[in-house]
Amino acid sequence: MxxxxxxxxxxxxxxxxxxxxxxxxxxxxxxxxxxxxxxxxxxxxxxxxxxxxxxxxxxxxxxxxxxxxxxxxxxxxxxxxxxxxxxxxxxxxxxxxxxxxxxxxxxxxxxxxxxxxxxxxxxxxxxxxxxxxxxxxxxxxxxxxxxxxxxxxxxxxxxxxxxxxxxxxxxxxxxxxxxxxxxxxxxxxxxxxxxxxxxxxxxxxxxxxxxVARRNMVSETITHVVHPVSSGMKRNLLAHLLRHQPDTQALVFVDTKLVCGRLAHYLERSGISADAIHGDKGQQQRTETLEAFKSGKLRVLVATDVAARGIDIDELPYVINFELPHTAEDYVHRIGRTGRAGHKGNAVSLVCAEEKHWLAEIQKLIKLEIPQEIVPGFDPEPEFFEAGTRSSRHRKPAAPETGREREAAAGPAPRQRTAKRPSKPMIAADGFDFSKPYEPAAAPTAGTAPADAQPAGHADASVPPHLRRPQRPIAFLLGGLGRK
Missing domain, CATH: 3.40.50.300 (P-loop containing nucleotide triphosphate hydrolases)
Structure with missing residues (x-):
């Protein structure tokens, strides 16, 4: 037609x-x-x-x-x-x-x-x-x-x-x-x-x-991949990936304006031509940055979701999700910046343990299980492979090293009656017995004073030592004697 x-x-x-x-x-x-x-x-x-x-x-x-x-x-x-x-x-x-x-x-x-x-x-x-x-x-x-x-x-x-x-x-x-x-x-x-x-x-x-296609479907020309990584190593992994693709442009998505500016600055210090585009930038700056990226003068553009709407580059090879979107539909919009007009594209996502639930929602929406590849030297947190995930079910358990771990790996031992745990001592270090009811101390005899007696104006001598609190001096104008 x-x-x-x-x-x-x-x-x-x-x-x-x-x-x-x-x-x-x-x-x-x-x-x-x-x-x-x-x-x-x-x-x-x-x-x-x-x-x-x-x-x-x-x-x-x-x-x-x-x-x-x-x-x-x-x-x-x-x-x-x-x-x-x-x-x-x-x-x-x-x-x-x-x-x-x-x-x-x-x-x-x-x-x-x-x-x-x-x-x-x-x-x-x-x-x-x-x-x-x-x-x-x-x-x-x-x-x-x-x-x-x-x-x-x-x-x-x-x-x-x-x-x-x-x-x-x-x-x-x-x-x-x-x-x-x-x-x-x-x-x-x-x-x-x-x-x-x-x-x-x-x-x-x-x-x-x-x-023209089922709802929320992504282009078949886009290759998806997830790199599990710890949150603290994301910047290093991003720079590593970009260095291994020196001649390709990439659009990097983040969630906030603050991260957007900081990440672009980090890439610049790492020797990678990058700039940021977000809502706080003036229109002239945004236009110049976008034109530089479209013309190929700028290699990496770091952007937020709102600012990236309208970026139209037919042969943009890479879209990288530095942070996964909190709404699954936004993933479709993000990766739609690549693989346009029949060209092939790549959608790369750097995912830490805290973002696993967002990854699950994205895969459910697009009806696609995205392959996961761990980059050597950039391992994710141990929590990424918690029970219930596909990775943890197929992962071999590590060999136990201690005697207690070997016993746990061998299976549960026969149940035995254990001795009753001894109760905590009821007598304090100063001799006070917590198990007995409180009794005021006997009044001192005439002419004698207990070792812990307090001068007049201080706490009652009948109070046990362990319950006494140090008295703060009161100013003279408030009725006290002031500091001595």
Whole structure:
């Protein structure tokens, strides 16, 4: 099947041919005709299968009737709104819109946070048909009354599960309330949990579910491997692996911004060209780092999950999970950065004992048992092979060395009656007998004083020595005698 058979207009077919595409991918073959027909769609496909073109091409086809060369802003109302969770993904979608729509007189812009709003305001005042935005910055423009959404005909939520699952629900609902009820809504993502599908069903009208593969399936072109390692040796193992692959690029995932920056600095000190990308970096820094990585000037990019959305490199050979994601679906998104467009890729995970339960959840989700390989010199903690894991069931027990271990290995001995354990002594070192009831000491006879007698104003002499507490001096103004 060719793109011409999907019903696209000639301007789009010419742009697709210029981009070097000859045959549509499975998600494109199913989604493009459905979107052109005006139906709501939930599209699920593996990352790197042409999902962006699956909604961009039919969107351009549907609003092409509004294309005009007039300079009046009134002739360029906002007709399509595409929401993305991160700046990088929004920029990637914007580039796709520009690539496929270059022969159409339609205007597009990308608005996101982290940069000055004034340039975006000037762009919106010119009149824009297609707006690609992150939810927070879009609401900023709504509050400033610099954008009008009353004429939107098509709404697209890219990476819909991530947007709905990570705190974007209030912003999405506010945006939906500003849109016309008679619109077409499209949700595209690599994964769909059951909870997200229930929520999406409330937002869409009789949606068409398009899944080109089973849900949460990973690409068959990706080779998975797990390296068990102790948590304290992860950095050393990562540097070791990168040194043994000197000519390959790698995208390394971590969980937090702090670890992201520190790990990139460690790799730099180890002689490996690396940089970090995370939410605390300015947009200019993030853009420059990403461009350096895409162009091959930067060998290793250390990133957090949110910042890595939108990194699109067709021939990226390695994705390394320095820390496993706490959500199994994020593993699918992470490794989807490699093995794209039919190329082979490698997904490497460094796993310590504390992360075993996350590894089990990932394997359950993708229905794949990932092989484990221990790198010599980088052994994991003994807890990694606790009872109940596959590794511990097939591992030979170590030969016992002590006499007690040999007896335990030989099996349980016949049960014998053991002597009763002697009770603790009831008489203290100072002679006090704890087994007898308390009796006050006898009063001293006249003219004599016990050896442990205390001067007046101190603890009662009748209190046994072992129960006495040292008396603290009391200030004179509080009724005491002060220090002597």
């Amino acid at each position: 060719s793109f011409a058979e999907l019903g696209l207009i000639p301007e789009l077919l010419k742009a697709v041919a210029d981009a070097g595409y000859t045959e549509p991918t499975p998600i494109q073959r199913q989604a493009i005709p459905t979107v052109i027909a005006g139906k709501d769609v939930m599209g699920g496909a593996q990352t790197g299968t042409g999902k962006t073109a699956g909604f961009t091409l039919p969107l351009l086809h549907r609003i092409s009737r509004h294309a005009n060369t007039s300079t009046s802003p009134a002739r360029h109302q906002t007709r399509a709104l595409i929401l993305a969770p991160t700046r990088e993904l929004a920029m990637q979608v914007y580039e796709s819109v520009c690539t496929y729509g270059k022969y159409l007189p339609l205007r597009a812009t990308c608005i996101y946070g982290g940069v000055d709003m004034n340039a975006q305001i000037q762009e919106l005042r010119r009149g824009i048909e297609i707006v690609i935005a992150t939810p927070g910055r879009l609401l900023d423009h709504v509050q400033q009354k610099t954008i009008n959404l009353s004429q939107v005909e098509v709404l697209v939520l890219d990476e819909a599960d991530r947007m709905l699952d990570m705190g974007f629900i209030p912003d999405i609902k506010r945006i939906l309330a500003l849109l016309p009820a008679a619109r077409q809504s499209l949700l595209f993502s690599a994964t769909f949990s059951d909870e997200i599908k229930k929520l999406a069903d409330q937002m869409l009208k009789d949606p068409q579910l398009i899944e």
